[in-house]
Amino acid sequence: MDMSNQTASSQQMLGVLSGSAPELVANPFPLFAQMRSMGAVIQLPFSLPGLGQRAWLVTRMQEAVQVLKDLASFTVDPRSIGDTNSSHQTAADYVGAESMMLSQTMLSVDDPDHRRLRSLVSKAFTPRYIESLRPCVQEIADTLLDRVQDQGQIELVTDYAFPLPINVISEMLGVPRSDHDQIRVWSQALAQGQSVGGRDPGVAAHQRAFGEYTAQLVAQKRKQPGDDLISQMIAIEEEGDRLSEAELFSMITLLIFAGHETTSNLIATGTLMLLDYPEQLEKLKADHSLIPAAVEELLRYNGPATIVAPRFAKKDTELAGQQIQQGDVLLVLPASANRDESQFPDPEDLNIARALNRHIAFGYGIHTCLGAPLARLEGDIAFTTLLRRMPNLRLAIPRESITWHFSLNSRSLAALPLAF
Ligand code: HEM
Numbered sequence: 051m052d053m054s055n056q057t058a059s060s061q062q063m064l065g066v067l068s069g070s071a072p073e074l075v076a077n078p079f080p081l082f083a084q085m086r087s088m089g090a091v092i093q094l095p096f097s098l099p100g101l102g103q104r105a106w107l108v109t110r111m112q113e114a115v116q117v118l119k120d121l122a123s124f125t126v127d128p129r130s131i132g133d134t135n136s137s138h139q140t141a142a143d144y145v146g147a148e149s150m151m152l153s154q155t156m157l158s159v160d161d162p163d164h165r166r167l168r169s170l171v172s173k174a175f176t177p178r179y180i181e182s183l184r185p186c187v188q189e190i191a192d193t194l195l196d197r198v199q200d201q202g203q204i205e206l207v208t209d210y211a212f213p214l215p216i217n218v219i220s221e222m223l224g225v226p227r228s229d230h231d232q233i234r235v236w237s238q239a240l241a242q243g244q245s246v247g248g249r250d251p252g253v254a255a256h257q258r259a260f261g262e263y264t265a266q267l268v269a270q271k272r273k274q275p276g277d278d279l280i281s282q283m284i285a286i287e288e289e290g291d292r293l294s295e296a297e298l299f300s301m302i303t304l305l306i307f308a309g310h311e312t313t314s315n316l317i318a319t320g321t322l323m324l325l326d327y328p329e330q331l332e333k334l335k336a337d338h339s340l341i342p343a344a345v346e347e348l349l350r351y352n353g354p355a356t357i358v359a360p361r362f363a364k365k366d367t368e369l370a371g372q373q374i375q376q377g378d379v380l381l382v383l384p385a386s387a388n389r390d391e392s393q394f395p396d397p398e399d400l401n402i403a404r405a406l407n408r409h410i411a412f413g414y415g416i417h418t419c420l421g422a423p424l425a426r427l428e429g430d431i432a433f434t435t436l437l438r439r440m441p442n443l444r445l446a447i448p449r450e451s452i453t454w455h456f457s458l459n460s461r462s463l464a465a466l467p468l469a470f
Contacts, residue, residue, distance in 0.1 A: 057095045059085055063107060064098070067357060067381075069456030076454045078356070078461070079398065082386035085109045090370040091380075104378040106369075111410070113370050114387040117361055117380050118414040124361040124380065126417065127159050131364050131376060154297045155304040157359055157417055164416060170286055170293055171301065172420065174222065174279055180423040183218070187428055190217045191435040199439065203446055206466040207318050210436070212238065215313035215428055219306055224271065224278025229263075236260045237310055264302055279305070309421045315354035315462045316425060317432045320345070322452070322466060323352055324433075325445060327400050334402065335441055338434050344402040345429040346409065349388075351400045353411030354460045356385045384410045385461075440470035 059081065065071025066078045074081060085092060090110035097103050108114050117124050125131065156167040173179060194213055198204045213234060220230045239256040268284065275281035280302060287293040293301075324331040324344075334340055361380045368374065388409045389397040412419035419425070436443065445452075446467040453464040 053095070056088060056092065059088065060092070060094045060096070060107070064094075066456065066461075072454065075456050075461050076452075078385070079389060082109065082383065082389060083398070086386060086390065089372075091372045091374075093372065098379070104375060106372065106374065106378060106380045108369075108380055108382040109386045109390075110370075111387040111390040111393045111408075114382045114384065114410060115414050116369065117382050118358070118410070118417070121160065121416065123364055123367045125160055125364050126157065126359050126361060128362045128377070130160055131362060154294075154300040156301075156420070157304065157308070161416065166292065167297060167301065168420060170283065171279065171305070174282075175420050175423055177423040180427050183222070183424075184427065184431070186221060187214075187218055187431045188435070190214055190221070191431050195435060195439050203467065203469045204440070206321055206468050207314070207463055208465070210432070211314040211317035211321075211466075212310070214317065214432055215425075216306075216310040218424070218428060219309055222279050223302065223305060224276050224280050225267065232263070233306065236263075237306060240307070260303075261299075264299060268298065268302075305421075308419075309424065311457065311460055311462065312354040313421075313425045313428050315460050316345070316348065316429050318463045318466050319352050319354070319461075320348040320429065320433065321436065321443070321468075322463065323348055323400055325443070326449075330400060330402050334433070335437050338437065340402060341433050341437075342426065342430050343406075345426060345433065346406050347400060347402045347404055348429075349411035350394070350404075350406060350409035351388070353385060353388060353409070354462070355411060355413070356383065356456075356461055357459050358382050358384060358413050359417070359459075384413065440468075443468050443470045445469075 062071060062074055062081050063078075063085065066074045066081065069075055085107065086109045088109075090108065090113040092107045092109065094105045094107065098105050108117055156164050159167070191210075191214055194210050195204075198209050204210060213230075216234050216237060217230050220233055221227075225233055236256050236259060240253050240260065268280065271278075271281050272284055272288075275284065283293060283298055283301060287295060287298045324334065330344070334344055361382065363374045363376050363378045363380065365376050366374065369380075374380070388394075388411060391397050393408075394404075394406075412422040412425075446469040452466065454461055455464055456462075
């Protein structure tokens with residue numbers, strides 16, 4: 051392999067994951083294809099800030115799945131391999147930051163702690179229970195569109211894609227409606243201040259304010275429990291040894307942060323992708339029953355999670371012919387694996403009629419997205435409602451003026467002004 055090519059591509063990849071190369075953030079897919087052709091597992095020729103000495107990119111489906119499912123070889127928790135290097139960026143940083151009380155989430159630990167934490171909330175995320183939220187999600191979608199229906203234009207990100215999922219999770223958690231806007235402001239500020247290897251110092255004040263708010267909310271729900279997820283978790287915490295107070299705070303923060311940026315990207319990016327493929331958009335408008343399948347293809351084609359949380363090698367191991375050493379970090383790229391040419395015919399084409407077996411937009415293995423049923427419901431309702439109420443949707447600015455940014459683990463649109 052030509053090392054200078056590999057170094058250049060790796061530098062570009064870092065430009066995508068840190069958000070510092072805007073044109074690549076807008077379209078990283080040719081770079082992903084180039085990296086897949088270089089190898090399924092590629093060593094970065096430099097170390098990453100906060101991520102240890104040796105780092106690898108995992109670009110193809112088979113190897114991505116292997117890293118995510120082989121729990122004997124790979125972990126989300128570097129502490130479990132005796133690595134107490136506190137400068138390591140872990141899963142906690144991936145969805146937020148230690149200081150946001152995210153260090154004790156299900157995404158930062160292995161089993162048995164992982165199973166214990168996940169099982170405490172898993173009932174609230176089963177497809178069956180989530181389906182019961184349909185009327186509530188529909189009302190939230192309709193209310194957002196009511197606000198702009200008379201204007202003939204909509205800034206899709208601010209008016210619809212961003213508020214919809216954050217309002218839904220706030221409702222599930224029992225955050226009072228009057229505070230939904232505040233939660234939205236904090237979470238947007240916090241998400242935008244973070245990327246792989248970087249954190250905007252300005253986010254600290256928002257983190258503090260958000261932490262204080264959560265503490266007050268928990269205190270208030272202790273006194274007056276309601277029919278919501280936070281009250282249910284407090285009851286479990288007070289019962290005894292299944293959930294500590296620190297874990298309770300981490301869980302609330304994780305549920306707010308893991309789900310809104312990603313789901314809003316699905317809605318906004320998905321809408322842009324459909325506008326880019328007008329024949330497919332026409333098919334959807336003609337038959338809304340195709341929307342759930344289209345959501346799956348949008349997740350594969352340009353899904354929100356560019357990378358998952360870093361995995362750390364628990365022992366020396368071989369992967370795709372590469373010698374991985376204990377403590378090495380592996381960065382799995384679902385956005386690349388989902389276009390793996392050995393898995394999907396014509397992977398670079400959006401095709402809502404594709405017979406899609408498997409994508410890993412929601413990850414794979416024990417940490418597979420807990421919120422996937424909710425994200426799917428929100429995607430279904432968001433697109434169905436938009437196409438029903440605004441069938442004449444079109445871009446209000448030239449396609450080339452659309453800008454992207456990178457925050458947390460996702461590429462997202464800065465704005466999407468549309469006319470209808
Ligand atoms: C389209 C929207 C979404 C996408 C693309 C997405 C993607 C992902 C991915 C790739 C993972 C695995 C991370 C890893 O293995 O390192 C994950 C985990 C997780 N997601 Fe999502 N997510 C979405 C929406 C949501 C929603 C709506 C919620 C909840 C409200 C949520 C909650 C979680 C949680 C709690 C985990 C950790 C699960 C575990 O560690 O067992 N996500 N998500």
